[in-house]
Amino acid sequence: MQIGIIGLPSSGKTTFFNALTGQEATTGDYSLSKEANMAVVKVPDPRLERLAEIFNPKKIVHAEVQYVDIAGMTGGKSTEKKEAAYVANLRNVDALAQVVRVFQDDNIPHPDGSIDPIRDIDNVNSELLFYDLLLVDNNIQKLVKKLRVSKDDDAQKMLNLLNKYKDALESETFLADLELSDSEMKTISGFGFLTLKPQLYILNISENDIGSYTISDDIKSAMKPESKSSAVSLCAEIAMEISRLDEEDKREFRESMGIDKPALETVIRESYRLMGVISFLTGSDAEVHAWTVKQGAKAPKAAGAVHTDFEKGFIKAEVIQFEELDKLSSWSEAKSKGKLRLEGKEYVVKDGDVILFRFNI
Ligand SMILES: Nc1nc2c(ncn2[C@@H]2O[C@H](COP(=O)(O)OP(=O)(O)O)[C@@H](O)[C@H]2O)c(=O)[nH]1
Ligand SMILES: [Mg+2]
Structure with missing residues (x-):
């Protein structure tokens, strides 16, 4: 399972990545050519601790999710709008986590000059639509050429599908919101369409809003795909600080901030749910183990x-x-x-x- 972290520059992607993974990747670096940050995160699962009491195993193995922090989203600002290497990276992930800037901080300029989460969501989503449209167009051209030379039923079928997607994408419909049959999904799985992936929105709020922030209906209706998205709000900066403490300090810190449960557990649970996967468990005196399978x-x-x-x-x-x-x-x-x-x-x-x-x- 791999989740790609996307969002505009300085929305807090790398801060969020660090919070999740306990790594110390450089934040505040807006260069687009940087290598992706990548880390494996253990899925928190209190059931494993209880199983360890029951089985007395030599080791405890958590389910794992891999997170990739890929810089490159520009909100349509890039002069040369071509499919970059980072998009190719993104095509392989199972789900997207879109970090959206909600926090106010005059010291950190927003690339568009003001804080406007809905505008930002629309910009990032336009980019996803754009990249899928580019992919569809390229493949349509190839197929048309091929069909000019010889008749080919499979190629014709694929061309019909791609033309349907082209229409959808041009009217800003995410492919995940089309009703695609299982066999159609299988046929097109190799393309790695970005608008087909589930999206978890990470609303990166100010420290002051912890505990009082609610996600507005306007934000909810900006979230695409309609059928496969959900949102979690958290303060990435604080979450990162908490992640660096030991367990005892973590609890105390959360209590003092009025945070009832670890935000990152919610993130991981929600992404699990969105991806349509579950954990089952095994136990023996060798190990207790959580495994991930499709629902x-x-x-x-x-x-x-x-x-x-x-x-x-x-x-x-x-x-x-x-x-x-x-x-x-x-x-x-x-x-x-x-x-x-x-x-x-x-x-x-x-x-x-x-x-x-x-x-x-
Ligand atoms: N005040 C505040 N600053 C944040 C928060 N999250 C990130 N930042 C800061 O915003 C800047 C950009 O964050 P970064 O994670 O590098 O953003 P990225 O460009 O999306 O990877 C850094 O200086 C962070 O310290 C937050 O929740 N509150
Ligand atoms: Mg970054």
Whole structure:
């Protein structure tokens, strides 16, 4: 799972990246040619600590999400509007986190001279539309050329699809808001369309607004894609400072600021939800482990996430919901009390399932 952080210069992307990842990438650097910052973030999951009490494992392994901080969004200011390397980077990510400047700070000039989150969202989204349109146009040209030389049903089909997308993009509709069938989604997955990706908006608010800020309806209606976006507000600067403290100080600091739960946990949970993925858990005396799978994944697919051979050799899964296991003291107690369900190939894995796979390889 990879999430690309986008937004205008000095919206707080790198500050947010540092807050999430505990890294110390340079902030306040607006140069566009910089290399992307990249880091793997452990998905916070208190269930793993409880599982560690139950299984006494040698190690605890969290689910992971990779974050990429890519400078380059200009809000349409770039003189030479061509597809840059950073867009190519962005095409590979699973979701976008768009950092939007809400905070006031006279020492940090806004590239457009004033604080206006809706204008900024529109500008960044126009850029996403623009890059997808460019990609569609290029491919339409190639296909037209090809079809001039010889008839080709697949090429013709693709051309029809791309013309449909062209119309949508030109009327500023995100591709994620079109109703695309599963097979259509599969056909076009290789393009990496930016407007097809879920977007989590990070509203970067002032320190003074922590606890009192609410996201206005106007901002909500500016958020695209309509069908696959959501928003979290946080103060990136403070979140970054908190991330550098140890656990005890973190709690005290949050209390003093009136922050009830870690903003970054909300961010990670929301991005998880947007991407349509869930975590299931496994436990043994070797390790307790949280794994990521697509929502709707069946038991053999989940087994395959643990080990590729497990998918082919899948026989059954012994399953218990975490909350259920939490009330007991051990896996063997769950077994002896008949709390473990035996599930087969068609079982759809749920978030928080603790699973022991039976397989044959
Ligand atoms: N006051 C305030 N300043 C912030 C906040 N977030 C970021 N900044 C500052 O804004 C400047 C630009 O931040 P940076 O993360 O480098 O933005 P980027 O260009 O989007 O990567 C830096 O000087 C940050 O310290 C915030 O929440 N409040
Ligand atoms: Mg930056």
